[in-house]
Amino acid sequence: IKSESYINYLPTTLFFRYGNNTRNYMVRVGDYHTLVPEEYEEEIGVQEIVQHPEYRPDNSDYDIALVRLQGPHEQCTRFSAHVLPACLPFRRERPQKASNCYITGWGDTGRAYSRTLQEAAIPLIPKRICEERYHTKFTGRMLCAGSLHGQKQIDSCQGDSGGPLMCERPGNIWVVYGVTSWGYG
8 A cells, every 4th residue: 555645735934025926936845955956856836825814024923824835636745755744833832942953944144045955953042031132023922043142153044034943852753833034143
Protein backbone atom coordinates (compact mmCIF):
# COMPACT_ATOMS: atom_id res chain seq x y z
CA ILE A 1 0.00 0.00 0.00
CA LYS A 2 1.40 3.36 -0.99
CA SER A 3 0.27 6.40 0.95
CA GLU A 4 0.90 10.00 0.04
CA SER A 5 0.32 13.03 2.21
CA TYR A 6 -0.34 16.52 0.94
CA ILE A 7 -0.49 20.02 2.34
CA ASN A 8 -2.48 22.93 1.00
CA TYR A 9 -2.08 25.75 3.56
CA LEU A 10 1.08 27.55 4.67
CA PRO A 11 1.44 30.17 7.43
CA THR A 12 3.10 33.49 6.54
CA THR A 13 2.99 37.18 7.44
CA LEU A 14 1.09 40.03 5.82
CA PHE A 15 4.15 41.56 4.16
CA PHE A 16 2.96 41.54 0.55
CA ARG A 17 5.54 43.17 -1.67
CA TYR A 18 3.35 42.81 -4.77
CA GLY A 19 -0.09 43.47 -3.27
CA ASN A 20 -2.51 40.72 -2.33
CA ASN A 21 -3.40 39.58 -5.85
CA THR A 22 -2.75 35.83 -5.76
CA ARG A 23 -1.56 35.80 -9.39
CA ASN A 24 1.53 37.75 -8.26
CA TYR A 25 2.76 34.87 -6.07
CA MET A 26 4.16 31.38 -6.39
CA VAL A 27 5.20 29.06 -3.54
CA ARG A 28 8.35 27.01 -4.04
CA VAL A 29 8.81 23.94 -1.84
CA GLY A 30 11.81 21.61 -1.61
CA ASP A 31 14.25 24.33 -2.71
CA TYR A 32 17.73 24.83 -1.28
CA HIS A 33 19.60 26.85 -3.95
CA THR A 34 17.45 29.36 -5.83
CA LEU A 35 19.52 29.16 -9.05
CA VAL A 36 19.94 25.37 -9.20
CA PRO A 37 16.92 23.30 -10.27
CA GLU A 38 16.51 20.35 -7.92
CA GLU A 39 14.51 17.18 -8.57
CA TYR A 40 12.39 17.57 -5.41
CA GLU A 41 11.64 21.26 -5.96
CA GLU A 42 8.09 22.20 -6.88
CA GLU A 43 6.38 25.51 -7.67
CA ILE A 44 2.72 25.87 -6.77
CA GLY A 45 0.32 28.70 -7.47
CA VAL A 46 -1.50 30.57 -4.72
CA GLN A 47 -5.27 30.21 -4.68
CA GLU A 48 -6.07 32.46 -1.72
CA ILE A 49 -4.41 34.61 0.96
CA VAL A 50 -6.38 34.63 4.21
CA GLN A 51 -5.38 37.60 6.38
CA HIS A 52 -6.01 37.77 10.11
CA PRO A 53 -9.02 40.09 10.51
CA GLU A 54 -7.45 41.96 13.46
CA TYR A 55 -4.10 42.73 11.79
CA ARG A 56 -2.70 46.13 12.83
CA PRO A 57 0.11 47.40 10.58
CA ASP A 58 1.02 50.17 13.05
CA ASN A 59 2.54 47.62 15.46
CA SER A 60 2.45 44.34 13.46
CA ASP A 61 -0.05 42.82 15.87
CA TYR A 62 -1.78 39.76 14.38
CA ASP A 63 0.75 39.79 11.52
CA ILE A 64 -0.15 36.35 10.24
CA ALA A 65 -1.91 34.94 7.20
CA LEU A 66 -2.60 31.59 5.62
CA VAL A 67 -1.69 30.95 2.01
CA ARG A 68 -3.96 28.41 0.33
CA LEU A 69 -2.16 26.61 -2.46
CA GLN A 70 -3.71 25.77 -5.82
CA GLY A 71 -4.24 22.16 -6.71
CA PRO A 72 -6.74 19.55 -7.75
CA HIS A 73 -9.08 18.53 -4.96
CA GLU A 74 -7.17 20.85 -2.58
CA GLN A 75 -4.20 18.45 -2.57
CA CYS A 76 -1.21 20.47 -3.54
CA THR A 77 2.29 19.47 -2.55
CA ARG A 78 3.54 15.99 -1.79
CA PHE A 79 5.72 15.21 1.22
CA SER A 80 9.09 13.62 0.48
CA ALA A 81 12.54 13.30 2.03
CA HIS A 82 13.05 16.99 1.16
CA VAL A 83 9.56 18.35 1.82
CA LEU A 84 8.42 17.48 5.32
CA PRO A 85 5.51 18.66 7.44
CA ALA A 86 5.83 20.60 10.65
CA CYS A 87 3.06 20.49 13.23
CA LEU A 88 1.14 23.45 14.54
CA PRO A 89 1.18 23.91 18.32
CA PHE A 90 -1.62 22.69 20.52
CA ARG A 91 -3.97 25.39 21.78
CA ARG A 92 -2.13 27.56 24.32
CA GLU A 93 1.06 25.52 23.88
CA ARG A 94 4.24 27.57 24.21
CA PRO A 95 7.77 26.46 23.38
CA GLN A 96 9.89 25.56 26.38
CA LYS A 97 12.68 27.95 27.38
CA ALA A 98 15.36 25.41 26.43
CA SER A 99 13.69 24.42 23.15
CA ASN A 100 15.80 23.64 20.13
CA CYS A 101 14.49 26.43 17.83
CA TYR A 102 15.46 27.50 14.31
CA ILE A 103 14.61 30.18 11.78
CA THR A 104 15.16 29.87 8.03
CA GLY A 105 15.09 32.16 5.02
CA TRP A 106 16.72 33.54 1.88
CA GLY A 107 16.90 37.13 3.17
CA ASP A 108 19.56 39.81 2.73
CA THR A 109 22.77 38.68 4.43
CA GLY A 110 24.42 42.11 4.15
CA ARG A 111 25.74 41.80 0.61
CA ALA A 112 22.69 40.51 -1.27
CA TYR A 113 19.80 38.12 -0.91
CA SER A 114 21.07 34.64 -0.21
CA ARG A 115 20.90 32.09 -3.03
CA THR A 116 20.95 29.18 -0.56
CA LEU A 117 18.51 28.61 2.26
CA GLN A 118 19.98 29.96 5.49
CA GLU A 119 19.17 28.59 8.93
CA ALA A 120 20.08 29.65 12.43
CA ALA A 121 19.57 28.12 15.83
CA ILE A 122 17.89 30.90 17.75
CA PRO A 123 17.31 31.33 21.48
CA LEU A 124 13.89 32.32 22.78
CA ILE A 125 13.77 35.53 24.83
CA PRO A 126 11.44 35.87 27.84
CA LYS A 127 8.38 38.05 27.13
CA ARG A 128 9.13 40.44 30.00
CA ILE A 129 12.51 41.32 28.45
CA CYS A 130 10.94 42.01 25.06
CA GLU A 131 8.14 44.06 26.64
CA GLU A 132 10.74 46.21 28.43
CA ARG A 133 12.86 46.60 25.31
CA TYR A 134 10.19 47.07 22.62
CA HIS A 135 7.32 48.56 24.70
CA THR A 136 3.99 48.68 22.82
CA LYS A 137 5.47 47.27 19.58
CA PHE A 138 5.69 43.88 21.34
CA THR A 139 2.27 42.49 22.23
CA GLY A 140 1.14 39.50 24.28
CA ARG A 141 0.40 37.55 21.09
CA MET A 142 4.02 37.63 19.92
CA LEU A 143 7.02 35.42 20.57
CA CYS A 144 10.46 36.92 20.92
CA ALA A 145 13.62 35.20 19.72
CA GLY A 146 17.15 36.25 18.90
CA SER A 147 20.31 37.43 20.55
CA LEU A 148 20.31 40.72 22.45
CA HIS A 149 23.89 40.64 23.72
CA GLY A 150 27.28 39.29 22.86
CA GLN A 151 29.41 39.18 19.80
CA LYS A 152 27.39 36.60 17.90
CA GLN A 153 24.19 38.36 16.86
CA ILE A 154 21.44 35.94 15.87
CA ASP A 155 18.45 37.35 14.05
CA SER A 156 16.43 36.93 10.89
CA CYS A 157 17.49 38.89 7.81
CA GLN A 158 15.61 41.60 5.93
CA GLY A 159 13.44 39.68 3.48
CA ASP A 160 12.85 36.70 5.78
CA SER A 161 9.34 37.87 6.75
CA GLY A 162 6.91 34.98 6.69
CA GLY A 163 9.60 32.37 7.35
CA PRO A 164 9.06 29.87 10.16
CA LEU A 165 10.17 29.81 13.79
CA MET A 166 10.33 26.05 14.35
CA CYS A 167 11.07 24.32 17.64
CA GLU A 168 11.63 20.65 18.34
CA ARG A 169 9.39 18.67 20.65
CA PRO A 170 10.65 15.46 22.24
CA GLY A 171 10.65 12.64 19.71
CA ASN A 172 12.08 14.75 16.85
CA ILE A 173 8.71 16.41 16.19
CA TRP A 174 8.99 19.91 14.72
CA VAL A 175 6.39 22.57 15.50
CA VAL A 176 5.94 25.95 13.78
CA TYR A 177 5.36 28.27 16.74
CA GLY A 178 5.46 31.47 14.74
CA VAL A 179 6.54 33.29 11.60
CA THR A 180 9.12 36.03 11.23
CA SER A 181 7.34 39.38 11.26
CA TRP A 182 9.64 42.22 12.32
CA GLY A 183 12.93 42.91 14.00
CA TYR A 184 15.86 45.26 14.23
CA GLY A 185 18.54 42.95 12.81
